[in-house]
Amino acid sequence: xxxxxxxxxxxxxxxxxxxxxxxxxxxxxxxxxxxxxxxxxxxxxxxxxxxxxxxxxxxxxxxxxxxxxxxxxxxxxxxxxxxxxxxxxxxxxxxxxxxxxxxxxxxxxxxxxxxxxxxxxxxxxxxxxxxxxxxxxxxxxxxxxxxxxxxxxxxxxxxxxxxxxxxxxxxxxxxxxxxxxxxxxxxxxxxxxxxxxxxxxxxxxxxxxxxxxxxxxxxxxxxxxxxxxxxxxxxxxxxxxxxxxxxxxxxxxxxxxxxxxxxxxxxxxxxxxxxxxxxxxxxxxxxxxxxxxxxxxxxxxxxxxxxxxxxxxxxxxxxxxxxxxxxxxxxxxxxxxxxxxxxxxxxxxxxxxxxxxxxxxxxxxxxxxxxxxxxxxxxxxxx
Numbered sequence: 001x002x003x004x005x006x007x008x009x010x011x012x013x014x015x016x017x018x019x020x021x022x023x024x025x026x027x028x029x030x031x032x033x034x035x036x037x038x039x040x041x042x043x044x045x046x047x048x049x050x051x052x053x054x055x056x057x058x059x060x061x062x063x064x065x066x067x068x069x070x071x072x073x074x075x076x077x078x079x080x081x082x083x084x085x086x087x088x089x090x091x092x093x094x095x096x097x098x099x100x101x102x103x104x105x106x107x108x109x110x111x112x113x114x115x116x117x118x119x120x121x122x123x124x125x126x127x128x129x130x131x132x133x134x135x136x137x138x139x140x141x142x143x144x145x146x147x148x149x150x151x152x153x154x155x156x157x158x159x160x161x162x163x164x165x166x167x168x169x170x171x172x173x174x175x176x177x178x179x180x181x182x183x184x185x186x187x188x189x190x191x192x193x194x195x196x197x198x199x200x201x202x203x204x205x206x207x208x209x210x211x212x213x214x215x216x217x218x219x220x221x222x223x224x225x226x227x228x229x230x231x232x233x234x235x236x237x238x239x240x241x242x243x244x245x246x247x248x249x250x251x252x253x254x255x256x257x258x259x260x261x262x263x264x265x266x267x268x269x270x271x272x273x274x275x276x277x278x279x280x281x282x283x284x285x286x287x288x289x290x291x292x293x294x295x296x297x298x299x300x301x302x303x304x305x306x307x308x309x310x311x312x313x314x315x316x317x318x319x320x321x322x323x324x325x326x327x328x329x330x331x332x333x334x335x336x337x338x339x340x341x342x343x344x345x346x347x348x349x350x351x352x353x354x355x356x357x358x359x360x361x362x363x364x365x366x367x368x369x370x371x372x373x374x375x376x377x378x379x380x381x382x383x
Contacts, residue, residue, distance in 0.1 A: 024054045024061040024098070028091070036093045043096050052125040053140055058102050060140055062111075063125060064088060067095040069115050074099055076111025076137075077333045077363025083114040105144035107361035108368065109333065110137035130367035131208055139367060148371035150217050151210035157220035158184035162212055162231075167258070171250040172240075177233045178255070179206055180263065183219050183226035187264065195227040195381050196265035197297075198251065200241065200276030200283060202231025205373075208366040209277075214373045223374075224381040228265050230255070241279035243312055248287045256294060269323070273297030273380050277369045278337075279304045285326075285344070286312050292322035299327035299376040301369045305340035313340070317347040325354045327379050329372050331362035 027046050031039055043065060054061040062074050072088040078101065079085035088097035103109070110130055112120050122129065123138040130139045141147065153159075160183040167178040179202050183194070205211045211229065218224045232255065234240050240247040256272075259265060266272060274295050276284040281300030288298040289312075305313050326348050330341040338359075348355045356379050362368035 023056065024063075024100075025056075028098070031091065031094070031096075039091075039094050043094060047125060052123065055143055058105055058142070060101050060103060060142065062088065062099040062101070062113075062123070064097040064113055064115075064123070065095040065125075066097070066115065069097070071116055072097045073114045073117075074101075074111055075114050075120075076140075077109040077331070077365060078103070078111070080335065083117065083120075103140075103142050104332075104361040105142055106146075107140070107142045107333075108145045108371075109140045109363055110365045110367060111140060112137055130365060132366045133204060133208070137365070137367075142361075148210075148374070150214050150374050151370055152217075153213045154217055154220070157216060159216050160184050160186070160212065160219070162206065167232075167255070169250045169254055171246060171254055172235070174235055176235050177203065179203060179231040179233075180259070181206070181212055181215060181229035181231065182263070183215065183228070185226065186228075190264075193264045193266045195225060195271040195273075196230060196259060196263075197227060197377075197380060198230045198232060198255070198259075198272075198274045198295075200232055200234065200274075200280035201237075202233045204366070205277075205369075206231045209370040209373055211370075211373050214370075215377060218374060218377055222383065224377050225383060227377075227381045228259075228263055230259055237279060241276070241283040242309060243282065243286045247283065248290065251287055252291050252294060269294055269296035270325075271296070273299065275299035275301070275327075275376060277301040277303075277366075278364065281305075281328075282309055282312060285316070288324055289316060289319070289322055292324050296323060297325045297327075297380050299380070300341075300344075301328075301372065301376075302330045302334055302337050302364055303328065303341055303344060304337060305344050306336040307340075310340065310343070313344050313347050316344070316351060321351055321353070325356075325379070327356045327376055329358040329360065329368075329375070331360050331364065331368055333361070333363040337364065 064072050074086045075081045075083045088099040090097050126138050128139040129136045163180045166175050168175045199205045274284045274288050281303030288295040345357050
């Protein structure tokens with residue numbers, strides 16, 4: 001039955017048999033009662049007539065068809081990506097494996113199948129994909145989830161330009177790439193100056209995070225003022241982003257002056273911000289809090305404030321108040337990261353900081369972060 005995948009991909013949507021279109025439990029009941037020679041055709045018809053995973057209320061049915069598999073499990077944001085946590089059940093005498101899971105109505109999660117305990121693969125019946133730092137994952141979107149239309153490029157609007165440059169650092173004794181986004185209509189010679197946002201994991205935010213598209217669309221719609229975005233790539237992410245004073249020194253003493261010299265950006269800290277995801281969120285909070293004379297806005301998505309790096313929470317809690325506006329978001333499916341972000345939120349609120357924060361039924365994924373870039377840009381440069 002392996003040929004079934006290619007057949008399904010080419011099939012037109014069929015008219016489902018009455019009584020089980022979109023209702024997997026009813027279909028399963030019919031399938032179990034049907035003569036074995038008829039089951040393959042019934043499975044093919046059902047899969048060709050329904051989007052997969054099949055959604056019913058707050059339940060999602062993961063489906064996989066492979067006669068040659070001895071075991072299949074589902075690994076994803078909802079089980080810590082543990083390959084044996086959610087084993088699928090095979091209907092005897094058929095190729096069909098299935099698993100029922102319950103989620104929140106607005107949940108959006110990444111997942112993969114694990115076949116025979118070791119072969120990780122995308123869901124061949126689900127065309128919805130999210131690309132992350134380790135490649136693509138299949139995407140489950142529950143009925144109440146709103147897809148982020150602002151990430152889609154619009155050919156009918158003016159677009160900004162992205163300039164990629166090599167940046168040599170004396171502090172870090174190395175060269176790295178910096179990508180500078182200039183908005184459509186950027187005035188190189190006039191008197192106008194632009195808010196500027198410094199972004200860690202720069203290339204990934206520009207591409208996987210669709211941040212260039214989001215900025216173009218929001219500027220064209222008049223939702224935010226035109227701004228300059230400086231996307232900074234890491235060279236050694238783990239060492240640089242773990243509250244490194246050396247890396248922070250490069251940003252403060254080299255990158256910021258370089259940007260001010262080359263581009264027409266504001267010098268007012270209220271119009272200069274920094275953001276990042278995971279460890280990028282950690283270093284963003286660390287740098288901005290220690291240099292509030294330069295940065296008046298900070299956004300962290302799924303910030304890695306968990307044990308070992310919780311001293312950044314203590315720094316905010318125990319240190320003097322800084323004039324910084326903060327934005328935080330995280331997902332309920334992020335375990336320790338979710339807990340530590342609650343601690344950071346509470347520390348900021350107790351400290352009297354201006355704070356916007358959101359919690360989503362999502363995991364540690366670019367699928368989540370890209371969908372909320374518009375909230376950050378609106379908070380930083382919104383009209």
